[in-house]
Amino acid sequence: MMSRPSTSQSPPVVASINDVSALFQNAQKYEELSLIGTGAYGTVYKARDLHNGGQIVAMKKVKVALTEDGIPLSTVREIALLRQLEAYRHPNIVRLLDVCHGGQCLERDQQLVLFLVFEHVEQDLDSFLSRAPGPLPESRIRSMSHDIISGVDFLHSHRIVHRDLKPHNLLVTAAGRVKLADFGLAKTYDVEMKLTSVVVTLWYRPPEVLLGARYCSALDVWSAGCVLAQLHTRRPLLPGASDSDQLHRIFRLIGRPPRSEWPDNVSIELDSFPSYPPQDLARILPRIHPHALDLIKGMLVFDPSKRLTAMDCLEHPYFTEEPVA
Amino acid sequence: MFSTSSQRKFWTFSDENELARLREKHNYFFYARQNSHIDEQQRFTYFLSPDEERQLLKQYELHLKEFCKRFTPPMPKGVVGTAFHYFKRFYLYNSTMDYHPKEILATCVYLACKVEEFNVSIGQFVANIKGDREKASDIILNNELLLMQQLNYHLTIHNPFRPVEGFLIDIKTRCSLANPERLRSGIDEFLEKVFLTDACLLYAPSQIALAAVLHAASKEQENLDSYVTDILFRDAGRDKLAILIEAVRKIRSLVKMVEAPARERVRLIEKKLDKCRNQENNPDSEIYKRRMRELLDEDDVLHVGSSRMSLDTSGVTQVLSPSAS
Ligand SMILES: Nc1ncnc2c1ncn2[C@@H]1O[C@H](COP(=O)(O)OP(=O)(O)OP(=O)(O)O)[C@@H](O)[C@H]1O
Numbered sequence: 001m002m003s004r005p006s007t008s009q010s011p012p013v014v015a016s017i018n019d020v021s022a023l024f025q026n027a028q029k030y031e032e033l034s035l036i037g038t039g040a041y042g043t044v045y046k047a048r049d050l051h052n053g054g055q056i057v058a059m060k061k062v063k064v065a066l067t068e069d070g071i072p073l074s075t076v077r078e079i080a081l082l083r084q085l086e087a088y089r090h091p092n093i094v095r096l097l098d099v100c101h102g103g104q105c106l107e108r109d110q111q112l113v114l115f116l117v118f119e120h121v122e123q124d125l126d127s128f129l130s131r132a133p134g135p136l137p138e139s140r141i142r143s144m145s146h147d148i149i150s151g152v153d154f155l156h157s158h159r160i161v162h163r164d165l166k167p168h169n170l171l172v173t174a175a176g177r178v179k180l181a182d183f184g185l186a187k188t189y190d191v192e193m194k195l196t197s198v199v200v201t202l203w204y205r206p207p208e209v210l211l212g213a214r215y216c217s218a219l220d221v222w223s224a225g226c227v228l229a230q231l232h233t234r235r236p237l238l239p240g241a242s243d244s245d246q247l248h249r250i251f252r253l254i255g256r257p258p259r260s261e262w263p264d265n266v267s268i269e270l271d272s273f274p275s276y277p278p279q280d281l282a283r284i285l286p287r288i289h290p291h292a293l294d295l296i297k298g299m300l301v302f303d304p305s306k307r308l309t310a311m312d313c314l315e316h317p318y319f320t321e322e323p324v325a
Numbered sequence: 326m327f328s329t330s331s332q333r334k335f336w337t338f339s340d341e342n343e344l345a346r347l348r349e350k351h352n353y354f355f356y357a358r359q360n361s362h363i364d365e366q367q368r369f370t371y372f373l374s375p376d377e378e379r380q381l382l383k384q385y386e387l388h389l390k391e392f393c394k395r396f397t398p399p400m401p402k403g404v405v406g407t408a409f410h411y412f413k414r415f416y417l418y419n420s421t422m423d424y425h426p427k428e429i430l431a432t433c434v435y436l437a438c439k440v441e442e443f444n445v446s447i448g449q450f451v452a453n454i455k456g457d458r459e460k461a462s463d464i465i466l467n468n469e470l471l472l473m474q475q476l477n478y479h480l481t482i483h484n485p486f487r488p489v490e491g492f493l494i495d496i497k498t499r500c501s502l503a504n505p506e507r508l509r510s511g512i513d514e515f516l517e518k519v520f521l522t523d524a525c526l527l528y529a530p531s532q533i534a535l536a537a538v539l540h541a542a543s544k545e546q547e548n549l550d551s552y553v554t555d556i557l558f559r560d561a562g563r564d565k566l567a568i569l570i571e572a573v574r575k576i577r578s579l580v581k582m583v584e585a586p587a588r589e590r591v592r593l594i595e596k597k598l599d600k601c602r603n604q605e606n607n608p609d610s611e612i613y614k615r616r617m618r619e620l621l622d623e624d625d626v627l628h629v630g631s632s633r634m635s636l637d638t639s640g641v642t643q644v645l646s647p648s649a650s
């Protein structure tokens with residue numbers, strides 16, 4: 001009995017041949033139609049799935065830098081997770097239909113190109129809101145709010161923090177349902193993201209992230225709170241111009257937090273902010289349903305541990321007192 | 326959760342015939358793709374038959390088990406189980422004549438380490454391999470993507486180990502069996518063998534776990550039948566219980582039939598394989614070398630000088646070939 005694994009005597013290039021043919025397979029599987037969007041992490045194309053009755057899909061191309069140990073552990077784990085989550089078919093998570101790769105050898109500098117194939121959804125919430133002819137009806141706001149929080153709750157129940165909730169990453173179907181997109185693999189690129197020149201929107205960032213303190217799933221609740229407010233006004237709630245401006249805007253809205261809530265080990269001092277008093281959110285969100293107002297207030301709380309959880313939100317009277325469409 | 330998993334949906338098959346059909350199909354596809362002058366009647370004088378492929382893979386499953394057992398640092402059971410799943414899944418859709426099991430085995434274990442978060446670097450990993458370690462690591466890293474793709478990126482595996490723990494806790498609380506911990510050695514022994522069968526492609530992890538527990542109990546001259554029917558599945562209903570009992574019976578009989586393939590037979594199969602394997606994937610073949618040269622010529626940016634792209638395989642065959650040890 002041998003005492004070691006039997007491995008091939010093939011030189012390493014063997015997979016390159018395989019990859020080239022796999023590349024052609026992929027190329028035959030999907031026909032690229034047009035560019036949908038380019039973000040900080042990748043490029044999204046509209047494509048036709050040639051094997052499934054020509055159904056239209058959205059292909060997200062992500063580049064992964066290979067390490068000495070091959071495909072990064074985080075990438076492997078996240079692909080596993082995305083595939084595993086997909087089995088639940090949650091109505092508020094965009095369907096991941098397929099994963100394929102664009103080969104290893106063709107990338108010049110130890111890069112791997114992955115294609116994540118998603119169901120194609122009409123538009124994102126950003127364009128939905130900008131195209132809306134006037135204020136959204138209350139029932140629509142309520143059902144969209146519920147969709148968003150349900151998706152967040154689903155991710156949190158699987159111990160996933162989205163970390164980048166914003167209208168661009170929320171897709172709106174033709175039937176008006178909202179689905180979360182762009183989570184999971186994004187994590188891998190966090191470091192890179194900060195280095196890129198692409199301006200990453202700050203407007204949905206909670207104070208703990210802006211301060212560089214520890215964060216947890218409560219971060220998504222803050223971002224979702226900002227999005228929910230935006231559903232009412234169709235305008236971003238806190239459109240900061242810089243990290244520091246963003247913090248000033250936050251404290252001008254919710255008031256400068258008490259010293260007891262200021263996180264430890266952050267370089268920014270509480271005293272560098274004027275002692276802003278809290279504003280009345282109702283003045284910014286006029287005509288808002290009182291339950292909706294109370295919910296959003298509970299989501300925009302400085303101390304992450306005092307913020308509502310996604311599950312708390314789903315049990316809020318805003319959703320429970322009247323049926324959600 | 327297994328019930329909503331890709332494992333259940335895509336990788337749990339109805340019966341052994343279905344597995345046999347898939348394997349025969351890919352055995353035939355290989356032959357058909359070769360355009361060889363050998364006619365169908367004479368096919369198996371040159372190419373491997375489905376049964377020969379089975380025997381060969383059984384031998385390599387034993388190698389896989391041994392490799393994991395001797396691995397340092399000691400490998401958690403979950404990694405071993407996951408690696409077995411990968412190996413079996415890979416060869417449901419591929420022929421050993423296309424991809425030699427020596428090329429796939431170590432890659433399965435390596436990928437399983439990543440997915441199960443058993444953190445070993447490639448250096449640590451190949452330290453467990455005798456022979457040319459640099460070569461081995463190139464092979465593993467270059468096959469990693471191929472493997473992930475062939476697994477259709479379904480990387481999360483539900484193993485029977487956790488359900489076993491669940492059963493043991495339940496037995497301790499709801500069953501009168503004295504000292505349930507004594508079942509452990511019988512359970513471990515059963516689960517080691519179960520991975521040498523097709524059970525994990527046919528049954529749910531909890532069914533396999535239950536079979537292991539019941540096997541261990543009967544080895545201890547204990548009978549847990551009334552615990553299973555009256556307590557564990559009291560509310561399951563007759564039909565469900567009958568299905569479960571049948572599954573357990575089948576799993577136990579699969580395990581009973583496990584035996585190592587005859588050494589001499591495997592040796593002949595390996596010899597046959599050396600001749601009939603896909604020469605395009607065989608680094609010692611002329612066609613492989615020619616294709617490689619073409620590829621390198623076309624792709625002027627490839628770093629021909631780097632060790633990862635080395636074409637020099639002289640002397641490696643002996644070191645890495647399992648039949649040489
Ligand atoms: N499934 C889809 N169907 C239709 N359009 C989509 C889909 N997924 C993404 N898009 C569009 O592509 C854009 C970019 O996608 P995505 O957010 O996944 O990439 P990104 O690189 O992370 O971008 P960003 O950095 O802006 O978040 C989205 O804002 C959306 O408009």
Ligand SMILES: [Mg+2]
Pocket residue numbers: 039168169182
């Ligand atoms: Mg995005």
